[in-house]
Amino acid sequence: MQSLPALAEVLANGAGTAVVQAPPGTGKTTMVPPLAANIVAAAGRRGKVIVTQPRRVAARSAARRLAALDGSAVGERVGYTVRGESRTGPGTLVEFVTPGILLRRLLADPGLESAAAVILDEVHERGLETDLLMGMLTEVRQLRDDLTLIAMSATLDAQRFAALIGGDGGDPAPVIGCPSALYPLEVSWQPAAAPRLDERGITRSFLDHVADTAARAHAEAVAADPQVDALVFVPGAREVAHVASRLRSRAGRGTEVLELHGSIGAAEQDRAVSGRRPGEQTRIIVSTSLAESSLTVPGVRLVVDSGLAREPRRDAARGMSGLVTVSCSRASAKQRAGRAARQGPGRVVRCYDDRAYGAAPAHQTPEIAVADLTAAALLLACWGAPGGAGLALPDAPPQAAMQEAVATLKTLGAVDGGGHATSMGKVLARVPADPRLARALLDGAGRAGARTAAETVAAVSGDLRAPGADLTRLLGTLRTGGVPGERRWAEDVRRLEQLARREGARLPAGGNEPVPAADAVGFTVALAFPERIARRVPGAGPERYLLASGTRAGLPAGSPLTGQEWIAVADVARAEGRDAAGTGAVIRAAAPLSRESAEAASGPLLEETLTAELRGGKVAARREYRLGAIVLSSTPVRPAAAEGRHAVAAALARQGLGILGFSAAADTLRRRLALLHRELGEPWPDVSDQALLARLEDWLAPELELLAGGAAVSGIDLNDPLRRLLPWPEASRLAELVPERLEVPSGSRVRIDYPEHGDGRPVVAVKLQECFGWAETPKLVQGRVPVLFHLLSPAGRPLAVTDDLASFWSGPYAHVRAEMRGRYPKHPWPEDPWSARATARTKARM
Known part of the structure; x- marks a missing residue:
């Protein structure tokens, strides 16, 4: 690596951070760590150099390569630690680890006192754990200015990483570049x-x-x-x-x-x-x-x-x-x-x-932008930065994904209302698995058995392919040995089983009686992902299932699980074609379970609800026993008064106020009120659908009672209920501010068409002859809103649209007169509209 002297000079001169930008093959992984170790030793500092590698095989390979160059055995001066395996000793100066290992060390020792330097390799890959480490280690350096932090990247994003980790004095970290060492x-x-x-x-x-x-x-x-x-x-x-x-x-x-x-x-x-x-x-x-x-x-x-x-x-x-x-x-x-x-x-x-x-x-694509953030949210909560607040991350986590992750952690009891880790959350963070699987391991140990729970969690975490989506069959194959991934799975099982026994089985609220052996695997999966408990859809084919989340998914063709009434789904993905059974999603891994075990694992998803719908002009209410979106039973009922009002209100929220129908009078009143609210604001009420639904009890309570009692929708007129929203004493000015009709010069009282939802202008459609001599355009709502006139021909067809009558008479009227007087000779078309008599009659009847 040609730039090694430049890096040595930067570090020797006291720079606490640096970014090394070097293409693959330049030797940065084997040359920078010993350089950092030598500089640490020369400065008299104690502690090892920790180097992260994004993959276990890379950590082991780098350690072996550097040990060979050093002439020592792996585990002496150079070692490594990956999940389930560690080869280090008291004399280890350089230790290669995966990002997950270092994250958990930081949670146990926030000062990272055992390390003198940390090197984050391959930061350009934008792995989620490496991104988190960058933010957390930058915070550690604020407390420990003796900690050297080096980020190594193979791409041209080096300046960005330099700004993130920062140098001494608030400037970006020094960037050390290296030319490509590739052959043709x-x-x-x-x-x-x-x-x-x-x-x-x-x-x-x-x-x-x-x-x-x-x-x-x-x-x-x-x-x-x-x-x-x-x-x-x-x-x-x-x-x-x-x-x-x-x-x-x-x-x-x-x-x-x-x-x-x-x-x-x-x-x-x-x-x-x-x-x-x-x-x-x-x-x-x-x-x-x-x-x-x-x-x-x-x-x-x-x-x-x-x-x-x-x-x-x-x-x-x-x-x-x-x-x-x-x-x-x-x-x-x-x-x-x-x-x-x-x-x-x-x-x-x-x-x-x-x-x-x-x-x-x-x-x-940076993993933080597209991945499930539940595990990341738990680590951040344990670190004391809920949601990543205050951390210098390369990219902020998407707000919606982080909110969803925190909500999941709350259901697990892992974080409190402020997003900080609870004692349970700190336990779950020590388990090397997704927090949902970690909680399933602890809760499932008492009812499914610690061994089975550990086997299930290890298989799901290991992303092993289940033949025919049958997770139980996969476990049977793994137990017999001789299949890809069996040895690694067995090591994970031993470690997880020890964790489950050490932390103690934390039983769900349903009790601690063991589940049937045939349900044990499915029960563990259901504890982790209750929203993925699935039931076969009746009449839709034996391979189609409805998940508790509301998603429909299909088993792949020929799956041994086909026809099972209940399954717990460990992995489901979007897909089309035969495997998805026409549902848009395919089940990749699942295990069977009984309805009793499904209910025992479902937690708050199991509930009894009263639902109502307006059908055929009346309210139909049913009492349903549901597991999420899965209806277990449904019985028609006549609810009690309070229940009925609530159910009808829920039905209106789902189906919209339009199902009640607004009479002509109610619709006009609503439009008038909408214009007042737009122009004058409070106390004139907001009468949008959203606002009306939010305060149903304020204006529709008697009608809700009638509907809940079986009254037909056709008997409900919303005109009177809307008048309950009128503010007093301001309501006395309603007709003055927004009259229903407008008197025109001919003496006719013409209806005013108010805009829907308060948007737009009030309109008066009137025959042109009825407005002769009208110079000043009338305005409503205390002179704020001019009326828009649609001036009509004697046949009722529009001739002109204007909100400035004076300008119309002085200009465009002459053109209209020239075109129309031959077509309608029986009606007056005076040269001087200012002095002409306004009339709705023909010339003969005048």
């Missing part, structure tokens, strides 16, 4: 004939194209250089398995195909990224974005890129969060390509065209 890179495009994605996700034909392209390109590369290994990027573990399987049947003899994703064990991950030893076969590594940055895979000189990634997305309308397949950003595509040119000239084959590349987003 050949880029080729080989798009598939079939589309990459359809309504069900990534297409099988495209995955086959990726595998075949990789096999062909690798064979060409090995023919020129037998030492070339290949790295193939696909979006998820399922796609890794498919492409790897096809490659094993198509790659040349002597080629080993390895898989790399987050669900396989640590040993398999480490083997995939550690490089070949002398004499071993050439390799093709099929990976998710896990290998996109943070580590160098030795031997890779060929990259085959699907151009797809899996990113978190939150669907607030359906109450769903999960991973979706999208086109990777251009920055990610460059990072992937760079894997091929770190150790020599390389080649990248993109299985899509340059137009798709150009249409891709420039950068990956």
Whole structure:
């Protein structure tokens, strides 16, 4: 890394923060940590250098690489800590950790007294936990000016990060740049004939194209250089398995195909990224974005890129969060390509065209902008910054998503009314799982068994694929061993079971009797996600379900769960096509449970309600027993008076006041009042739908009573109820301020049409001849609102629209007269309208 001396000088001169901007392959991950450790030691400060890596495999790989360069064993001078595994010792100077590990250390030790320096690597990836660390560590530095904080980025966002973490004296942190160390890179495009994605996700034909392209390109590369290994990027573990399987049947003899994703064990991950030893076969590594940055895979000189990634997305309308397949950003595509040119000239084959590349987003969407924020909200509450208030975060969390997350935490008892963590919240924050799953682990241990609860939470947290969406079957397969992810899952189970027993089972209000063994898995899932308890929709097919949240979702075709009356859904995502059963969402993982267990796990979603609807001109009331949106029973009732009024009011709020119907008199009165409220404000009442619904008892109470008692809507006239809102004594001036009719010069009293909702102008439609001689346009509401005249022909057709009669007589009238007097000769069209007699009659009758 050419810029190492510049960084050493900055840190040695006392700068407490710095940003290192260096492209992949420059050695920043292995060179900056020992430099920081040497500077810390030279300054006589105690404490280790902690380096975050966004992935466990990267933390382990970086620790092994740096230990090898140091000539020591892993766990001595250089170590690592990831979830479920730690290799450190009393002499460890540099420790690589994942962001989640460091976040929990900060909650336990807000001063981070064991560290002299923290290096945040790969901050450009904009992972949620790394963003949180940036804000929290900036606060720590305000208390500890001896803590060195370095952020390392592979992109050009360095100035932004420098401003965030700040330097001494309030200026931005120094930025140390480094030129690219990549070798020449050949880029080729080989798009598939079939589309990459359809309504069900990534297409099988495209995955086959990726595998075949990789096999062909690798064979060409090995023919020129037998030492070339290949790295193939696909979006998820399922796609890794498919492409790897096809490659094993198509790659040349002597080629080993390895898989790399987050669900396989640590040993398999480490083997995939550690490089070949002398004499071993050439390799093709099929990976998710896990290998996109943070580590160098030795031997890779060929990259085959699907151009797809899996990113978190939150669907607030359906109450769903999960991973979706999208086109990777251009920055990610460059990072992937760079894997091929770190150790020599390389080649990248993109299985899509340059137009798709150009249409891709420039950068990956920050996780904080699209992910479920429940876990983040709990960490922030425990840190003492509810909702992220006061923290210097790269992006503020979306307000709606944060409010939803805090509401969820309140239902878990994890935060109080002010958003601060409760004792329960602090317990949940210590569990390495989503807070909802953490609460399910503790609550489910007493009724489903600590072991089963831990197994269920570990499987759901591990994002393991449930065959046919059957979570129970997945657990059975994991227990027997020999499947991808089994070892990591077993380690998580042991740790979670210990946590559940140590913290103690916190039983739900329903009691502590054990649930049936067949319900244990579903009961645990339902405790975590009660809004995802689902019941089969009668008459809609055995694979369609209604969730308690109100979302409809379908089981994938052939699922063993098809036909189950009740299921608890652990994972549901938006989808189209056959798997979604026409519902717009597909269930990815679920477990069966009985109605009794569903009710026991549902908490406040289980309620008895009285509902009413205005149908056929009358109120129909029903008493319903509901689990969220799922109606368990519904019985027609005649409610008590108070209940009935409340139910009718709720029906009006749902269906709108229009179902009552406004008579002509009531509609006119409402329009007049709306104009008064617009022009004069209080005490004249707001008569909009929203305002009227908000104060039904003030003006409609007697009618609510009648409707609740069975009276027909047709017998209700809203004119008198609206008059109950008139303010006194101001009401005595109603006719003066907004009269119903206006007397015109002919003596006729013409109706005034008031605007709807108070918007616009009052209108008088009158024959032109009835207004001869009228010079001054009348104004209403104490002279504030001029009347708009629609001057009509003798046949009632509009001739002119004006709110300035004097100007009309002096100008446009002459043109109107010239056109109309021949058409209507029996009616007066005087040359001088000022002196003519106003009349509604013909000339003969005058």
